Amino acid sequence: MDTSWDARVQAVAALEEPTRRRLYEYVVGRPEPVSRDDAANALGLPRTTAAFHLDKLTEEGLLATCYERRTGRTGPGAGRPAKLYHRSDREIEISLPERQYAVAGRLLAAAVEDAETTGSSPRDAVNRRAREYGEALGRAAGGAPLTEILAAHGFEPRPDKDGIALANCPFQRIAREQPQLVCGMNLHLLAGLVSTLDIPYEARLVPTPGHCCVRLVPAGLSSAGG
Structure with a gap:
């Protein structure tokens, strides 16, 4: 993952968009990974809007994803695992002037x-x-x-x-x-x-x-x- 100054600034700038910031705060405030439907319902957003912003946060390294069957069923006919979002392990530090x-x-x-x-x-x-x-x-x-x-x-x-x-x-x-x-x-x-x-x-x-x-x-x- 790119850890350059430009990449760090870009990642933080991704949170400038209000809906995206609300989604980030919702995801990191939950004890378990959340689905697109969870996030959309919680914030009153269209599912496509929630998915777009969640994936953008993932691209910037602020969130990470995992896959899980929430029905508990396994084997043929169990359906596709749901894509879930959670806080990533990435740490982002920005200070002006730069500190270490x-x-x-x-x-x-x-x-x-x-x-x-x-x-x-x-x-x-x-x-x-x-x-x-x-x-x-x-x-x-x-x-x-x-x-x-x-x-x-x-x-x-x-x-x-x-x-x-x-x-x-x-x-x-x-x-x-x-x-x-x-x-x-x-x-x-x-x-x-x-x-x-x-x-x-x-x-x-x-x-x-x-x-x-x-x-x-x-x-x-x-x-x-x-």
Whole structure:
């Protein structure tokens, strides 16, 4: 399933249509999957109208379908199973500017488990997990340009004469409360990313108001020049 920004926006936009939104709320509010007839009767809609919108919600990944014979009969003559709708497992997050709090949550949860299991420092565990995640992003990039990878993960890269500034922190809300923890996590994540790419950049902490605390600078550049 397409998880790109455009696909997420399109999925949420599907709920702008009032009838479609009412159908979605009805389906997800039921304890069991519902049929087209169930939905049409509950909302006072023609069956064809309910079917059209339910299928549109399914196309966008907001609902999923299953098939079931509600009569309880089986075998020849039992009739075709009814198409039923229920909430899908897809999770859709949209924030402006883009945030990646689910990523932060996974990294921090894994780090806590690592620290409890190995007895290592929780901060070291966070940094190690962040670097591994960055390396995984680099390996999965398929040769995409660095700026494209950074943009896809919410960093809003801004190349300049000194390297690449990052205009957005994907973990901003957490960073406000725990700046040292999150800045360290960002540093190791981005260091892991660039380490897997054949590019002459390195990640460095350069706190700048209104930006991510990390900047990507040409490898070997002295601190005075960064």
